[in-house]
Amino acid sequence: MTGTTTGAVPTSATTTGAAAANGQATTGPATVHLVPHTHWDREWYEPFQRFRLRLVDLLDDVLEWAEADPRFRFTLDGQMAAVDDYLEVRPENRDRIATLVRRGRLAVGPWQILLDEFLVSGENIIRNLELGRARADELGAAMPVGYLPDEFGHCAQMPQILASAGFAHACLWRGVPASVDGHAFRWVAPDGSAVRVEYLVGGYGNAASLFADPALFAQRAVALEAALRPVFGTEPVLGMYGTDHSAPVRSLVGLVSGLAEDGAPVHMEITTLGDYITARNADDDRIAVVRGELRSHAAANILPGVLSVRPHLKQAMARAERMVERYAEPLAALWSPTWPQRFLDMAWWRLVDASGHDSVTGCGVDETAVQVFARISEAEQLGQAVRDRVVGGIGRGVPRDAVVVVNPSAADRTDLVTLDLEVPAEWPAVALQHADGTVAPTQVESRTPALLHEERMAAAALPTFFPRIHGRELFGLEIVTWEVHAGERVLEFDLARHGGAEPFDPDALRAAVAAAAVDGTWAVRLRARERRVLTGPVTVPALGWASVRPVAATGATAPVPELVPHPVQAQDRCLDNGLVRVDVRDDGTLRIAAADGTVLDGVGRIVDGADRGDTYNYAPPATDTVLDAPRTVEVTAPDGGPLRAAITVDRSYSWPAAMDWAHDRRSDACEPASVSMRVELRAGEPFVRLELAIDNRSADHRVRLHVPPARPASASHAEGQFAVVERGLTAEGGDGLDARSAGSAPSGEHPLPTFPAHGFVDAGGAGLLLTQACEYELADGELALTVLRCTGQISRNVHPYREEPAGPQIPTPQAQMIGTTTVALAVLPHAGTWVDADLVGAGERYRHPLHAAPGEADVTGPLESHRGLALEGAALTSVRRRDGGLEVRMVAQSPEPATAALSGPFAAARTVDLRGRTTRELPVTAGRLELPLRPWEIATVRIDESTATGSK
Numbered sequence: 024m025t026g027t028t029t030g031a032v033p034t035s036a037t038t039t040g041a042a043a044a045n046g047q048a049t050t051g052p053a054t055v056h057l058v059p060h061t062h063w064d065r066e067w068y069e070p071f072q073r074f075r076l077r078l079v080d081l082l083d084d085v086l087e088w089a090e091a092d093p094r095f096r097f098t099l100d101g102q103m104a105a106v107d108d109y110l111e112v113r114p115e116n117r118d119r120i121a122t123l124v125r126r127g128r129l130a131v132g133p134w135q136i137l138l139d140e141f142l143v144s145g146e147n148i149i150r151n152l153e154l155g156r157a158r159a160d161e162l163g164a165a166m167p168v169g170y171l172p173d174e175f176g177h178c179a180q181m182p183q184i185l186a187s188a189g190f191a192h193a194c195l196w197r198g199v200p201a202s203v204d205g206h207a208f209r210w211v212a213p214d215g216s217a218v219r220v221e222y223l224v225g226g227y228g229n230a231a232s233l234f235a236d237p238a239l240f241a242q243r244a245v246a247l248e249a250a251l252r253p254v255f256g257t258e259p260v261l262g263m264y265g266t267d268h269s270a271p272v273r274s275l276v277g278l279v280s281g282l283a284e285d286g287a288p289v290h291m292e293i294t295t296l297g298d299y300i301t302a303r304n305a306d307d308d309r310i311a312v313v314r315g316e317l318r319s320h321a322a323a324n325i326l327p328g329v330l331s332v333r334p335h336l337k338q339a340m341a342r343a344e345r346m347v348e349r350y351a352e353p354l355a356a357l358w359s360p361t362w363p364q365r366f367l368d369m370a371w372w373r374l375v376d377a378s379g380h381d382s383v384t385g386c387g388v389d390e391t392a393v394q395v396f397a398r399i400s401e402a403e404q405l406g407q408a409v410r411d412r413v414v415g416g417i418g419r420g421v422p423r424d425a426v427v428v429v430n431p432s433a434a435d436r437t438d439l440v441t442l443d444l445e446v447p448a449e450w451p452a453v454a455l456q457h458a459d460g461t462v463a464p465t466q467v468e469s470r471t472p473a474l475l476h477e478e479r480m481a482a483a484a485l486p487t488f489f490p491r492i493h494g495r496e497l498f499g500l501e502i503v504t505w506e507v508h509a510g511e512r513v514l515e516f517d518l519a520r521h522g523g524a525e526p527f528d529p530d531a532l533r534a535a536v537a538a539a540a541v542d543g544t545w546a547v548r549l550r551a552r553e554r555r556v557l558t559g560p561v562t563v564p565a566l567g568w569a570s571v572r573p574v575a576a577t578g579a580t581a582p583v584p585e586l587v588p589h590p591v592q593a594q595d596r597c598l599d600n601g602l603v604r605v606d607v608r609d610d611g612t613l614r615i616a617a618a619d620g621t622v623l624d625g626v627g628r629i630v631d632g633a634d635r636g637d638t639y640n641y642a643p644p645a646t647d648t649v650l651d652a653p654r655t656v657e658v659t660a661p662d663g664g665p666l667r668a669a670i671t672v673d674r675s676y677s678w679p680a681a682m683d684w685a686h687d688r689r690s691d692a693c694e695p696a697s698v699s700m701r702v703e704l705r706a707g708e709p710f711v712r713l714e715l716a717i718d719n720r721s722a723d724h725r726v727r728l729h730v731p732p733a734r735p736a737s738a739s740h741a742e743g744q745f746a747v748v749e750r751g752l753t754a755e756g757g758d759g760l761d762a763r764s765a766g767s768a769p770s771g772e773h774p775l776p777t778f779p780a781h782g783f784v785d786a787g788g789a790g791l792l793l794t795q796a797c798e799y800e801l802a803d804g805e806l807a808l809t810v811l812r813c814t815g816q817i818s819r820n821v822h823p824y825r826e827e828p829a830g831p832q833i834p835t836p837q838a839q840m841i842g843t844t845t846v847a848l849a850v851l852p853h854a855g856t857w858v859d860a861d862l863v864g865a866g867e868r869y870r871h872p873l874h875a876a877p878g879e880a881d882v883t884g885p886l887e888s889h890r891g892l893a894l895e896g897a898a899l900t901s902v903r904r905r906d907g908g909l910e911v912r913m914v915a916q917s918p919e920p921a922t923a924a925l926s927g928p929f930a931a932a933r934t935v936d937l938r939g940r941t942t943r944e945l946p947v948t949a950g951r952l953e954l955p956l957r958p959w960e961i962a963t964v965r966i967d968e969s970t971a972t973g974s975k
Contacts, residue, residue: 052283052290053248053260056299059275060098060265062173062227063105065136067381068817068831070390074268075108081270082109086119089128094276098130098265098296101170102137103158104376117162124163130295132159132166133190138378140171140178141330141779142337142796144344145744145961146900146912148181149937151375152188156938166297169193169218172227174380176325177317180745183212183961188937191305194296196223197325198317200755206254206261207303208311213746213959214915219305220313221261224254226323228266240278241287248289261299262291316748319755324772326386326639326829330779330798331725331809333385333392333638333838334846339399340383341795343374346406349431349871353566353902354413357891358429362904363409370405373398386638386817386830389837414876417568421878423521425572425886430563431871433894433902437562438868439666439705440875441468444573445520445552448473452576455559458569458886464576464587465559466666475500475518476549482540485514486533488547495527498549502527509539511546518551524881558666560587560706563873566891566902570878589707593661593668598704598711603852605702605711611656611674613702615711617852621733621788626850627713628729629653629674629698630807633689635682637816638838639829641725641775646688648679651729653698669703682723694720710792710851710865717811717846722839726811731804732787733852739801740857742782742866745900745914746959747857750778752801771826776800777809782870783862784808790851790862792869810846813839863898863916890927897923897956906939909966915956926951929966937963 063078065071082105089095099105110117123129135155140148152169159165169185169192171177176198185193193210199222206224211217223229229251233243251260264271279291318325330337347370355363377398381387385395414429421427426444430436446453454462475498480488495502501522506515514536563569589600596607606614613626632649636642653674661670676696679689696719703712717726739750756774777800783792784799786806791799798809815838818830849869853860892902897913904910909929915921925932932945932952945952945964956962 052288053252055244055248055260055262055289055291056294057230057262057264057279057291058098058294058296058299059096059271060227060263060296061100061269062265062267063100063102064267064381065104065108065379066391066394067387068833070388070394075112077268078105079109079112081268083113084270085129086116086123088273089123090119092276093128094280094293096128096130096293096295096298097271098166100137101132101166101168101172102134103132103155104136106131106162107158121162124159127295127298130166130297131162132156133169135375136379137171137173138375139329139380139384140174140181140744141176141781142383143340143374143378143744144348144781145180145184145914146348147344147374147378148178148184148744149912150371151378152184153937154371154375156188166295167192168221168297168300170296171195172223173197175327175329175384178744178746179316179748180212180214180959180961182210182218183214183216183745183959184937185218186212186216187961190218192221192300192303193218194221194223194300195317196226197323198319199322200313200317200319201321201757203311203313205256205310206258207307208313209307210317211312211314213315214957214961219303219307219310221300221303223263224251227263230262230264231266231269233262233264234272234275234278237274237278241282241285244282244289244291245287258303259299316743318778320770320772320774321755321757323770324639324825324827324829326772327775327777327798328636328638328640328812329384329386330777330796331641331812332814333840334795334811334844336383336385336392336396336399337795337797339396339403340374340377343370343399343403343406345870346403346410347371347374348901350874351406351409351413353431353891354429355409356902356904356909357566358417358568359413360416363412366405366409367903370402370409373402373405377402385838388817388833389835392837410874411876414568414874415879418876418879420880421570421887422572422880422882422884423878424883425570425878426875427568427570427878428561428563428873428875429568430566430873432867433565433892433899435562435564435893436868436873437560438873439558440561440873441556441558442875443554443556446555446573447575448553450575453555453557453573454576455561455571456574456886457562457571458888462574462576463560464666465557466663468556468558468663470556471551471554473550473553474548475551478547479544480547482512482542482545485536485540485545485547488514489529489533492529495522500551505532507535507539512540512543513546513548514540515548515550518549520552520877560666561873561875564888564890565893567889569888570886572886587665587706590665591663591668591704591706593664593670595661596658596670598661598668598670598702600704600706600708602707602709603704603711605704607658607670607672607702609656611653611658611672611700613711615850615852617709617854619854621852621854623731623733623789623850623852625729625731627672627700629676630727630729631676631678632725633679633682634723634725634812634814635684635687636822636824637814637819637829638835639818640772640822640825641777641812642822642824644682644687644689646686648689650676650678665706667703667705669701672700672702674698674700678721678724680721689724696720709853710790710849710869712849712869713847715810715846717844719811719813719840719842719844722813722815722841724813725809727807728810728846730789730791730806730808730850732789732806734787735804736787736801739778739784739786739799739806741778741780741784741799742863742916743779744781745916745961747863747916750776752776773824775824782866783857785857785860785862788853790853790857790860790865792849792851792862792866794847794870808848811840811844815839858917867898892925892927895924896921897962905965907967910935910963911966912961912963914961915959918958920958921956923954923956923962924951925954925964927966931967933965935963935965939965941965
């Protein structure tokens, strides 16, 4: 994906004397290392399979050429997806590729796919690198460079990820700040890890037009060298010959060889990117140092609008990642007798495939977005299947009158769980009994009446009812007993979730009905055991499980506020649990006050403005109409308590229907819109949960939810991939003339200070806990979270905030998001910093609820509680089985050094890098190890499974 014109090296630079002026010896020709390559967007303005046909043609030619001419080299874009997609069509060519890789003529890997770093989890990034490197090594070797040519900016922890995987070098283009005045810099992660970065001056296609006219090749080669020489100084110039979906010209080798024969002042060597970069000194201390994320607009577009377009893709990715990373893998690793490797592999392949920088970003055609969404959904479904199999296996040992509850967190938790249970109708209230004998009150959400269904049928028609019975299942339940009352002409079924031990004989039922139902009209009645949907607190050990049983509540366990820690009191338009209070204002916004005195006033204001941009960049029209006042506000009475309670705020709006393109303003015609906001408060939680349903019928606009901070804020903090990043009020842009060199044009993109947040964003005492990657801005003193952005083009050739097209001008009607979009978040008011408020811990609790499933054993028995692994002092990111052991990954989500303590049923452990290589043995005492961590350090611990006992 281009974003700015590749190959845009100025031709106005002088073509002689440049080398001498920059200290290079002039006794021989200047050197340009030429890297023939292609940048392969797997799916974008065409869907995947259409692009693949072109890929097969390209690689057929490259293989033939590379085998015929040993002087030819080719770099295949740093991602194995292109190789895998090709070999699925041409499996017979695997050995040909492997031979070229081993001989150094074809560079592949190390990534599986060129991802978007801000729209996926940190664990997804690691698995991407892990998969790609393993696949490349199978063919000979992965390119030893973290090649990231087209990502839309780079996350802060990428240097640590690369360094821990054994890389000393990276190579990238976008996001580099203006402070970098050369072709290389040292990139330092928050923990201090660093890699040398080869900066792609002019982009990954700075030599793309070199061979466009063979007659001008020599002249253009000299111009290229002269234009780039000020950046490279005395080092050989790097020329990237290739661009999106491009193949090299057949005359390449001959033209390059002809330079020397013609005595040209430029010497050109055909090489791979890996060979050029690894010849550089990775420890060069003369180059600039850049710390943290790369999101500058100074020299290349970073296209920040992809953060907010097609939000359903971002939601789906976050759901699927959580399901696979935090439920399926850890539960299977700790509690399954067998490791479902293939199912988890399939889930990860789909997650990684969907992470592409033109995939989850949503900046492709509608067909691409549909396929990406389906792929992500399959990943989530695979994760669900694994989770449910593991929990079901546990449940087969839990009595049917109990429920098993699992904890995805590495710390003991007591949280609310909502259960659908059969309970005797005579119980006035229900409590939940735990394994230690304690009982906890519950709150009734709903009750199912005993009479589930009744209908009247003629006697002769009664046999038509029998096909509704499948085995012993009827209406989603199981038949316990049945009775035929001939005198009353009634056929009655008693149904329950489990049919019980007595067999059900359908032939006996048919015979009884045939004998009794000879005339008249009959009543068919289905009675079910009373069911109550209950919410109650359950305590579950770290990464473990516990069984609980509903019991009749006595006076001492009835759900009265006095028996619930920090109960929710609901009245009028107010919810209060003693930790936080929320009041609904007349305009539909919220006043949220914490017990420490922090107040957020006006939370949830909906602001709608025009967006005449595209999938890559937001842009306002020349004349905008910004609307924030609802036409009507309706507030429902509070529902629930004392464990949880909610208020629903319904606001209606009238939003302009679309853009008036002729006058560059919003249309006069309007469409109705509505925003339904459910406001929920739970006992013991210091945050307020919000769920928004936005009914949108308008096009070309942006909707943001505003949260005023409690105190003035000049900076925000946002949790991203293994780090919390601080950002100011502005973004760095280009200055028109690039002071670094004539070889690197300034960016033509407006530096809009909209930023990504993955786990939370915090400013001025307003913490927003997120369920997906979101775009936010600290604008006019308020946090503005984009909840909907609607646009109808992949790219617009005329764009107020971007000088050049980011892609083709193709309609994307589905990106207008007509229909209902849902958004979930939580608001946590606090004093002090995000560290003081433990936003990392609050987000863990908010995003990873306890999971419950019914017991399945036909026995009565004691309740149980079992611990898995517990982690203190660091955030858990992954638990899985790997190479005969349990692997636990954690990160010190803190600006201060930390000590992680891991405890569980193990006796030996060691740390490993991201390639699985042991870095040090760890002392273990009584099933506990302590591991000192640098601020923001990512650590991976391997536990020998032979020493782990009792965790299954």
